[in-house]
Amino acid sequence: MQKLFLLIFLWFPLLTIGQLNNHWSQNFNDESSLLSGAVVGGGAGPSAIFYNPATISEIKESKISLNASLFSFEFLKVKNALGDGIDIADKRAYATPRFLSYMFKPKKHPNWSIELAFLNRANLSTQISSYVDQRIDILPRYDGNEVYTSFTNFSNRYRDDWVGMGGSVKMNDNLYFGGSVFISFLSQYSSYTLQIDARPGADYTFSENQTYDIASYKEEELVKFNDYRLFSKIGMFYSQEHFSFGLNITPPVLSGIYSDGKNVMRQRSQNNITDPETGVSKPNYLVQDYAEKKEVRLKSKTPISVSAGFTLYNKSKTKILYTTLEYFGEVRPYAIAKASSSLEVDNDLDLELDEYNQWLNFVEGAKPVLNAAIGYKWYVKENFMLLTGFRTDFSYRKDYDLKPFWPDFSLKNFNFNKYHFTGGSTLHIFGQDITAGIQYTLGTLKNQNQIVNLSEPVEYNQTEKKALQGTRQNSMNTVYNSISLYLAASFNFGSEKND
Numbered sequence: 001m002q003k004l005f006l007l008i009f010l011w012f013p014l015l016t017i018g019q020l021n022n023h024w025s026q027n028f029n030d031e032s033s034l035l036s037g038a039v040v041g042g043g044a045g046p047s048a049i050f051y052n053p054a055t056i057s058e059i060k061e062s063k064i065s066l067n068a069s070l071f072s073f074e075f076l077k078v079k080n081a082l083g084d085g086i087d088i089a090d091k092r093a094y095a096t097p098r099f100l101s102y103m104f105k106p107k108k109h110p111n112w113s114i115e116l117a118f119l120n121r122a123n124l125s126t127q128i129s130s131y132v133d134q135r136i137d138i139l140p141r142y143d144g145n146e147v148y149t150s151f152t153n154f155s156n157r158y159r160d161d162w163v164g165m166g167g168s169v170k171m172n173d174n175l176y177f178g179g180s181v182f183i184s185f186l187s188q189y190s191s192y193t194l195q196i197d198a199r200p201g202a203d204y205t206f207s208e209n210q211t212y213d214i215a216s217y218k219e220e221e222l223v224k225f226n227d228y229r230l231f232s233k234i235g236m237f238y239s240q241e242h243f244s245f246g247l248n249i250t251p252p253v254l255s256g257i258y259s260d261g262k263n264v265m266r267q268r269s270q271n272n273i274t275d276p277e278t279g280v281s282k283p284n285y286l287v288q289d290y291a292e293k294k295e296v297r298l299k300s301k302t303p304i305s306v307s308a309g310f311t312l313y314n315k316s317k318t319k320i321l322y323t324t325l326e327y328f329g330e331v332r333p334y335a336i337a338k339a340s341s342s343l344e345v346d347n348d349l350d351l352e353l354d355e356y357n358q359w360l361n362f363v364e365g366a367k368p369v370l371n372a373a374i375g376y377k378w379y380v381k382e383n384f385m386l387l388t389g390f391r392t393d394f395s396y397r398k399d400y401d402l403k404p405f406w407p408d409f410s411l412k413n414f415n416f417n418k419y420h421f422t423g424g425s426t427l428h429i430f431g432q433d434i435t436a437g438i439q440y441t442l443g444t445l446k447n448q449n450q451i452v453n454l455s456e457p458v459e460y461n462q463t464e465k466k467a468l469q470g471t472r473q474n475s476m477n478t479v480y481n482s483i484s485l486y487l488a489a490s491f492n493f494g495s496e497k498n499d
Helices: 002-015 045-051 053-058 353-357
Strands: 061-079 088-095 099-104 112-136 146-170 175-200 215-239 243-250 258-271 285-292 305-313 319-328 331-338 362-366 369-381 384-393 417-429 432-448 476-495
Touching: 045 053, 045 061, 045 099, 045 112, 045 146, 045 175, 053 112, 053 146, 053 175, 053 215, 053 243, 088 112, 146 215, 258 331
Parallel strands: none
Antiparallel strands: 061 088, 061 099, 061 476, 099 112, 112 146, 146 175, 175 215, 215 243, 215 258, 243 305, 258 285, 305 319, 319 369, 331 362, 369 384, 384 417, 417 432, 432 476
């Protein structure tokens, strides 16, 4: 059986097909998912290695657990993202097997319980394109309206897979300690393009001294890397007949152990732009730089987190209440990817000195967040359980000031708070556990700063020092809906006589 597990364990990552800016978006597709992750104080089952490794000792028999399939449907709509009345949206459906574990008790060490696991910590994919075509009077040097077009594209792929090992030791009949270690394989790809053009229409009649030109402005950026990091968790579990308590600490990660596939690029250009206040032509320019491989320095930082949970049982232990709180500390703003820039400073381009100095920086940071979860399990029959839960999932990037870094150099993404509602059942049949359920997630955030303002453009925006766009307003509202269907199985074997 152990050889079979190792074979599956090695191949499982190759057979597989979240949300950035939120800590609690993960699910591992067993009972812990349907209890909304409120399992630090007990009841985590196969996902104990992640939530609280001390609770690995709760197992009564060795077991292999895997997610047969997870079907998810996501819908994202961002109102006024590119200007008032200019919305963007994205949707996707996907199936992702993303949890596999093997739990066992060594015969020579009956007080120990061991677990090996592969899990998908995050899997985000966003692809949004928008094209705007208007007839507006934006170039004062031409009479009447001009053809104003813009193309905006976001592409964001983020995946984080963990492989780990954990263990728990029984100190006495009530007290357990445990720990786990993971290697994280993180892959990040993020790109953003904004192309704006304004030109006279085909029916425009030019005067003798006028020439045809296209006013244009473009922004483009790319960051791509793979990062390999080492995580650890330390847990404590105290259990009595009708009550249990758990505590788990995840130390911060301050640097990765290895990185590759690194590419960063940033470009900005403008042509044929006139300052409408002075009538003086602005300089044409193309500011662009690129770096790859060893030229790019990558830094990984994650916050310290501390979670605590209580589990309460009724007298017959047929109804169980689960609660968990987890605090995530702050990560001060830092350059997750950076490279030395070869740009030469040109004071005529309305670019700040800090922009030149940070040109190939991509910035991250996280504010402190406290999340809460509650779950409920009811043994309807001895072999049939109903489970439900709710958890918050607040954005750690909402309204977070990235100073002293240039604010526009943060990784492009949509920040919103999420709320997860879960429910389902587990059937114990022929000695095995079959779990099925559903999760509904609502995400929302209002009055955020727009990505760009294309609804009220001017030829040159003195406030933001950018061409062919208006001043951004705090009118962007995000709504996110997701439905996930669970189907998972745990295969139990080798009932332990020690317990």
